[in-house]
Amino acid sequence: MNLSKPIARPSLHEELVDRVRELIIEGELEPGTKIPEKELCENFGVSRTPMREALKVLANEGLAVLEPNRGAWVSTVTMDELEETFPVLAALERLGGELACIHGTETEIAFVRERHDDMVRHYKMRDRQPYFKANQDIHDGILRAAGNPVLSQHHRVLASRAKRARFLANISDARWSQAVAEHEEIIAALEARDGQRLGQTLADHLLNKFTALKERVDG
Amino acid sequence: MNLSKPIARPSLHEELVDRVRELIIEGELEPGTKIPEKELCENFGVSRTPMREALKVLANEGLAVLEPNRGAWVSTVTMDELEETFPVLAALERLGGELACIHGTETEIAFVRERHDDMVRHYKMRDRQPYFKANQDIHDGILRAAGNPVLSQHHRVLASRAKRARFLANISDARWSQAVAEHEEIIAALEARDGQRLGQTLADHLLNKFTALKERVDG
DNA sequence: ATAAAGAATTATGAATTCATAATCCAGTCA
DNA sequence: TGACTGGATTATGAATTCATAATTCTTTAT
Secondary structure, eight states: OOOOSSOOOOHHHHHHHHHHEEEHTTSSSOSSOOOOOOHHHHEEEEEEEOOOOOOOHHHHHSSSSTTTTTTEEOOOHHHHHHHHHHHHHHHHHHHHHHHHHHHHHHHHHHHHHHHHHHHHHHHTOOOOOHHHHHHHHHHHHHHHHOOOOOHHHHHHHHHHHTOOGGGGOOOOOHHHHHHHHHHHHHHHHHHHTOOHHHHHHHHHHHHHHHHHHHHHHHH | OOOOOOOOOOOHHHHHHHHHHHHHHTTSSSSBOOOHHHHHHHHHOOOOOHHHHHHHHHHHHSEEEEEETTTEEEOOOOOHHHHHHHHHHHHHHHHHHHHHHHHOOHHHHHHHHHOOOOOOHHHTTTTTHHHHHHHHHHHHHHHHTTOOHHHHHHHHHHHHHHHHHHGGOOHEEEHHHHHHHHHHHHHHHHHTOOHHHHHHHHHHHHHHHHHHHHHHOOO
């Protein structure tokens, strides 16, 4: 009997880490606000112990900040922090692109192509929400195709920090069309399995996104 | 009165995260062995609550593995994992090199130069321990000069995982001299503030190190 | 009315307790 | 002998309790 794995019953704190992380990333817990420990415990029906364990983990990921004797706060997303985060994200995406061209299976690449086509359709319809979803699926898909869990994990942590900046969704028409054009090059490079070009394009894509963002905020 | 910060008394779990992390990185808690929770609590004179919080954080960093109802174990360092880790580390070092050439102060660069000269001296004396220390100071120094805390943090987590592979210190004479030669190019590129070259050299340096390691293990 | 001081309340950090799962060990039977 | 069973022991996950720090609310004095 080789029942691959025992029944996976994740411990409470693991479940809570995922749930509360989601609350923070999705903005239901707003940056800079206090994390209502007691309230969350009641909502989730758990005691303080596992919830506090989860908060320590989230603090370690940079999503929460713990102030001694004053509790946990949702960390703020400052421009300075984004200025630090984007180059690192870009470096990871570049590597992801290079590896995806080497290790990606045809199925994985086909999936990215599908989502790319979906994304273009949403762009033409100017459906922002589905567009952003497809966009994220593409980037996640490339990372998955890279087949490097360590890379994916670090990318996930950084992306979650960036994603919380709500104004990232505030995209200009010009930038939007440029982004779609960049995505055409991304999918072309991926299907050609041109790792250098894909990596370069992905990194540029992210940094362009950030530049456009800064212009919108500063100007 | 602007007393920059209140007296920083880190909470127990933060202190424990650092202490236990050090035990794991330094190999006092060996990969694959059980983490003796009770014993550690007694040694540090704390109750299980903050210790368990610390273990959750370390598990999130990948240094420990939590098995439901069976406790915490020091994670193993497999060749497969290193195969995943090194490319990511290389990507981060490349970025660090590029940024150090842009943002590094003269003082920061001078510090790296000092440690480089120290390292070469230790190499000539074949003093392994001080050599490795100087080597690490150089890489940390470049990262610091890059002036990007997000980058440093992710680099630190990955480097700690790699550092635990004790056999990394098992270096051949040929590889050792090659590594020193690579370091000459690293310091030259840094002082010339040639970011592209420094980034490339740092990435190659790390990947060469890993290749040499694999040859020693496989062959 | 406002500010300061001090008491009451609440929230936090950490220790302790408790229920349960895992492990160990002796005893039984093939 | 060696594998299985069932109870004793131990370790783990989570809830609860407790001491203390922070905050809020009153009271008092100016």
